[in-house]
Amino acid sequence: MNIGVVGGGAVGLLTASYLIEMGHKVTLYVRSETQAVHIREFGGSRDRKQFYVDEVRVSTNFKDEDFMMLCVKTIALEEVLSSIIEQAPNTPLLFLCNGMAHIRMMEELTQPVYAGVVEHGVLRTGIGSVVHRGVGRIRFAPVNELDQRFIQQLVGNEMKCFKFEQSEDYRSLLTEKLIVNATVNPLTALFKVKNGQLLNSPHLHQLARMVCEECCGILGVSMDSMWTYVQSVIRQTANNESSMLKDIRHERKTELDAITGYLCAEAAAKGFPSPINTFLYNAIKELELN
Amino acid sequence: MNIGVVGGGAVGLLTASYLIEMGHKVTLYVRSETQAVHIREFGGSRDRKQFYVDEVRVSTNFKDEDFMMLCVKTIALEEVLSSIIEQAPNTPLLFLCNGMAHIRMMEELTQPVYAGVVEHGVLRTGIGSVVHRGVGRIRFAPVNELDQRFIQQLVGNEMKCFKFEQSEDYRSLLTEKLIVNATVNPLTALFKVKNGQLLNSPHLHQLARMVCEECCGILGVSMDSMWTYVQSVIRQTANNESSMLKDIRHERKTELDAITGYLCAEAAAKGFPSPINTFLYNAIKELELN
Structure with missing residues (x-):
């Protein structure tokens, strides 16, 4: 073709x-x-x-x-x-x-x-x-x-x-990927680590779980199966730096608005609390400024 | 004397x-x-x-x-x-x-x-x-x-x-100081900024507010007057690096357990949610490892 x-x-x-x-x-x-x-x-x-x-x-x-x-x-x-x-x-x-x-x-x-x-x-x-x-x-x-x-x-x-x-179903496909990105990207950018570190460090592991759990709540999907999926993607890309970390390193604008920003807006529209994503949204915006 | x-x-x-x-x-x-x-x-x-x-x-x-x-x-x-x-x-x-x-x-x-x-x-x-x-x-x-x-x-x-x-009242004195420390220390250590930057950057300002609000909720004190007090201390110490940031820079153990850790434990004991403090607790523990 x-x-x-x-x-x-x-x-x-x-x-x-x-x-x-x-x-x-x-x-x-x-x-x-x-x-x-x-x-x-x-x-x-x-x-x-x-x-x-x-x-x-x-x-x-x-x-x-x-x-x-x-x-x-x-x-x-x-x-x-x-x-x-x-x-x-x-x-x-x-x-x-x-x-x-x-x-x-x-x-x-x-x-x-x-x-x-x-x-x-x-x-x-x-x-x-x-x-x-x-x-x-x-x-x-x-x-x-x-x-x-x-x-x-x-x-x-x-x-x-x-x-x-x-x-x-494309919506669930994009939902899954969104949650992967929302979990992996801001955390790896904030802590300047490769993806795999999110599972290797007990503290980052807990943070990743917290982010994933809040995303699942906002989008109304099951945490158990999603967390399994997120972890499998992290393992597959363990040696990789996320695109958001690369963007921060190269002082480029990140895709934060399409990922974490989207989730915060969804949460606000549904009246669902999103403290962790709101925290990460502001954290990465701060890094973008510097 | x-x-x-x-x-x-x-x-x-x-x-x-x-x-x-x-x-x-x-x-x-x-x-x-x-x-x-x-x-x-x-x-x-x-x-x-x-x-x-x-x-x-x-x-x-x-x-x-x-x-x-x-x-x-x-x-x-x-x-x-x-x-x-x-x-x-x-x-x-x-x-x-x-x-x-x-x-x-x-x-x-x-x-x-x-x-x-x-x-x-x-x-x-x-x-x-x-x-x-x-x-x-x-x-x-x-x-x-x-x-x-x-x-x-x-x-x-x-x-x-x-x-x-x-x-x-010594309890309210320590409560006030605890909330100041819980707001200022982990954020300045995480973002590696002087205290004043928490009010100068709009994103850090919002994060500081979120932390302070959660602390007030956990300890049952009024956010309005506490936030005014926290901001006044930040202004007084604007050019200062917090002790927690210094500890992280010098690879020393921080006072995280006595501050953020104490608040997380209080929250858990009262069944009060503490996502932001839990996030910061894990974040600083991660920095202590590196």
Whole structure:
């Protein structure tokens, strides 16, 4: 298939590299012309092995694809999406964004739409290079009932380290991922630790449990099964630094508003107390200032 | 008067220097022989001005005094107190310790006892030297109805920068100080900021308010007046690093158990939720490990 991968960050580069290995024709859409020029000239690299992308474009200049994966931050999503709607209005889309703030955007689209979550641990090590540090899955579910043929071709690929798995319900998929992110990201950013430390340190372990429990309460899901899931993702990505920690280290704006901020707003709307998330929200906002 | 000052830390040195300036004969009791030798030889210094202590002893070797002030950490209190009970069983005592864990110890003593709190900002800059960075008061109240003549002589001294003030009720005095410490210490240690930053940063301001509010709930005191008091102490000590931040920086054990730990235990005993203090308790325990 002709697959467009939108986003030249860690997840975008990882995804593009594996899709190429599966034999797909990949167009990578990146934000900056500098990155585009670099990857056109030198290719990308995954785990120090070079890969070549068929075409690299800037993500304001879309063409029709058989299928497109959106690997961009929620912060950048609105802008990218308006170009896609204009330039490739029929291309089926798979959203691989954190948070749940994009649900409304997805539900309003007229092309086939899927929502997915990435469970891989991946570290970007240069302008076009990544290291795949934790093997997980990409799980997805349809958001609308439009043409679902394209994404089915990805399911059941024989790669052990890069699997696509279909789920039933995109809302519970995003809910699970939201709680993982809300538990892992602010704590790792605040304490400047790798994900695995959340289970290795007894104090961070208790904090992670507290955060997870409050999130489950706010969203009305079962703590027992969710905590099991959260811990399994932490183990899979134990050696990884969370995106939020990386953003704080590089003095970039984090995805806090789409994750912890979303949960605080949900809690407020439901009249549910959210002291821990409110604490973490203010804590990370403070770190963003410095 | 012959006054014993027990503790060669920031508060002990500050207190000794001012009592000497008032004309009292001061014996300073310090933990290590090294510090004792140094202060005997070179004196102490406050704000770069030297002062001479009449006698320096190690705090396992007490003599009778007209009056003794205990400027030691709660962690060290039990040991010091058992020597005092043995060697100076009739000396009136003023406890200037953080937390409320020492209430029971105070109430069991047979000599005249007062409890007090220190509102000064003070920085220890060397083995015998301090800088007085924030002018406050020492407030105290009687714990038992025994002889109260000695401490009365300190009240109404004419120093503007080192005042003693009598209060009615030692429990509310310690409660106020506990809430100040519980609000200021863990947050400044976690974010590595001076006290004043808790009011200057909007995010830390909100966090401080949340902590204070939860503490007030646990101890059943009014948030409005307490928050006003907490803010006034923060302003008085704006340029100061809290003792807990200093302990974390110097990889020493903090007074967390006597402050936040005490509040968590109180909350648990009353069945009152304490998510914020529990969060901070685990957060600082984690910092103590590293």
